[in-house]
Amino acid sequence: MKSGDEPILRGCGIRKAFGSGDAATAVLRGLDIEIRRGEFVAIMGPSGCGKSTLLHILGLMMPPTAADELTIDGVSTLRLNDSRRTQLRREKMGFVFQRFNLLPVLTTERNIRIALTLRGIHPDGQVDAILKDVDLLDARKKKPGQLSIGQQQRVAIARALVTRPALLLADEPTGNLDSGNTQRILDLLRRFRDRDGQTILMITHNPQCTDWADRVLQMKDGRFE
Ligand SMILES: Nc1ncnc2c1ncn2[C@@H]1O[C@H](COP(=O)(O)OP(=O)(O)OP(=O)(O)O)[C@@H](O)[C@H]1O
Ligand SMILES: [Mg+2]
Numbered sequence: 001m002k003s004g005d006e007p008i009l010r011g012c013g014i015r016k017a018f019g020s021g022d023a024a025t026a027v028l029r030g031l032d033i034e035i036r037r038g039e040f041v042a043i044m045g046p047s048g049c050g051k052s053t054l055l056h057i058l059g060l061m062m063p064p065t066a067a068d069e070l071t072i073d074g075v076s077t078l079r080l081n082d083s084r085r086t087q088l089r090r091e092k093m094g095f096v097f098q099r100f101n102l103l104p105v106l107t108t109e110r111n112i113r114i115a116l117t118l119r120g121i122h123p124d125g126q127v128d129a130i131l132k133d134v135d136l137l138d139a140r141k142k143k144p145g146q147l148s149i150g151q152q153q154r155v156a157i158a159r160a161l162v163t164r165p166a167l168l169l170a171d172e173p174t175g176n177l178d179s180g181n182t183q184r185i186l187d188l189l190r191r192f193r194d195r196d197g198q199t200i201l202m203i204t205h206n207p208q209c210t211d212w213a214d215r216v217l218q219m220k221d222g223r224f225e
Helices: 051-058 082-092 108-118 126-133 149-161 179-196 207-211
Strands: 009-018 025-035 040-044 069-072 093-097 167-171 199-203 215-220
Touching: 009 051, 025 051, 040 051, 040 179, 040 207, 051 069, 051 167, 051 199, 082 093, 093 149, 108 126, 108 149, 126 149, 126 179, 149 167, 149 179, 167 179, 179 199
Parallel strands: 040 199, 040 215, 093 167, 167 199
Antiparallel strands: 009 025, 009 069
């Protein structure tokens, strides 16, 4: 069952500890999070507080140690098997990281197209449209090593969004960028949110993110303040 005001993501009581027995360290301590459709939410918090760990759990790349609920676009995920979880991740989510993870031997165009073919979608105009959105039509035949850092991050964003994911998860997408490129990436994300209703959850250390995000969640002691 889906309705317009059902949150795209709801996590309750999320716990994560690394190690076991006496050596176990609790990183997430019963954290709750809810993201509504079309929201641009930023997560902030000191280094090592568990932001990336949380994003990996929400992105179904790492299981929580325990959780009461983790629902994504109406699908309860905690009891899914591996293949169903992978399928849900591919169907619903796009990812952008601080290091762009582009395939160095592929051109811009092919780095983006691969996101579609991985999901069995036959490319039909989407690649051109997204290249235009991120202002990289001129760079379509270039490989990542021939692009600037800011351009590479725009390719990564195009690759994450070309499939129209319900939720974009971004881990410090501007962490490697100078202030000009940071502003440009945040403007771009904001534009996808305003124009397409793209839901975005972004980790950042940039205190200026409040200028772009609708809401900022501050992490402290394994929960949100
Ligand atoms: N695979 C792992 N095994 C053991 N400990 C881990 C693992 N991944 C993360 N940790 C620990 O969990 C804590 C949180 O790490 P995490 O990467 O989530 O922090 P972060 O908030 O993203 O920090 P930063 O802002 O520096 O990126 C750290 O103490 C880290 O050492
Ligand atoms: Mg991190």
